[in-house]
Amino acid sequence: SVGAAYLLRAVADGTSEDAGMRWLGWLSPLEWSPYVRPYAGERWWVLALPIALAAGLIGFAFALEARRDHGAGLRPARPGPEHAAPALGSASALARRLDRGTAIWTLVGMGLFALVMGSMSNVFDSIAEDPTLADRFRRMGAGATDLTDAFYVAMIGILVVLFALIGISLVERLRREEESGRGELLLAGATSRSRVLSAFVLPALIVPIGVLILSGLLMALPAALRGDPQQLARIGGGAAAQAPGIALIVGLAVAVHGLAPRLRLLPWLVTGWSLVVNWIGAVLGFPQRVLDATPFAYLPRPPAEPMDWVPVVVESLLALGLLAAGWWGYARRDVT
Structure with a gap:
């Protein structure tokens, strides 16, 4: 996920304005901080994006925690095949x-x-x-x-x-x-x-x-x-x-x-x-x-x-x- 965020930021920062790719920066949390534009036409509402994302992820984590047994994953482990494939x-x-x-x-x-x-x-x-x-x-x-x-x-x-x-x-x-x-x-x-x-x-x-x-x-x-x-x-x-x-x-x-x-x-x-x-x-x-x-x-x-x-x-x-x-x-x- 971190790699994908860096990739989106690189695409957004590395293309020209007329290339139509700058909007990808909004999909990367790593790009939100520059988008606040401090001292250059501030957009304080952008700070709500990381707060909302963090709140959503925390809520999602609690929901997953309530559904699984302690010490176990969300899905039970599957047994492997009895014999190896001919390949x-x-x-x-x-x-x-x-x-x-x-x-x-x-x-x-x-x-x-x-x-x-x-x-x-x-x-x-x-x-x-x-x-x-x-x-x-x-x-x-x-x-x-x-x-x-x-x-x-x-x-x-x-x-x-x-x-x-x-x-x-x-x-x-x-x-x-x-x-x-x-x-x-x-x-x-x-x-x-x-x-x-x-x-x-x-x-x-x-x-x-x-x-x-x-x-x-x-x-x-x-x-x-x-x-x-x-x-x-x-x-x-x-x-x-x-x-x-x-x-x-x-x-x-x-x-x-x-x-x-x-x-x-x-x-x-x-x-x-x-x-x-x-x-x-x-x-x-x-x-x-x-x-x-x-x-x-x-x-x-x-x-x-x-x-x-x-x-x-x-x-x-x-x-x-x-x-x-x-x-x-x-x-x-x-x-x-």
Whole structure:
């Protein structure tokens, strides 16, 4: 609910007056405070909205409390099925089932976020009026002269690191299966270690990379609907150019899991550092050698930069090497 309120507020604040979307701000409690307009044509009646909402929710809570038993939910717990569905008869099916919730919520949440970011058309004009803020955005956007391109590149630079974290978490699911003892059960039958590993690694690659490219397309969609369809290829391609960085991080997580499970924090630390650098490194004026100390620093950042396939190919090969090393280690180490 808080996320939905922020989303509505972002849409209302990020669109122009003639876009017809400002009314969505009234649906977000987070927007009511600015709507009071203190010292600028006060509208004191707006303060009645949060009071009325709080009173209604409190009354609703008391009504629900009166209908349920203490220590129980509103609906009784249902027993699970006696037998697993036939569709869960393989390691890949189990991994898909475990990853389904993460994939759906990542797709929906980050897709909506990207769409909202792309719809903030009037932000660029206001940024251009402030030279200091415009310079900061250009730094975050790989030095793009066009503020719109700088904004897109900066957002993609942050999103790609967040999606890399999701990839690590999906790889970590295999570790949790091992620690719970279920991993040993998976390998007790005819399922090979290669099939088990690939069942968990493939979603860790497909989900974040797929959502990254989709986010780039959704960010460009508002511009395409306004008559600039070329932005779909420009921004979507710029997002796709960052995919080897995700593959490299996931490959590192797999290599650590297969060769040195005790170092499982290493991928998190590398990705966390990348998030700090991509988010505020250029704005705070970090030295160039510090800015270059991330897996994403060497990848091209279209449309702010021309496409360069050399780092894309190199990082893709490095990712394949790490994945192979992780597979080799996982096939030989004790998983109990």
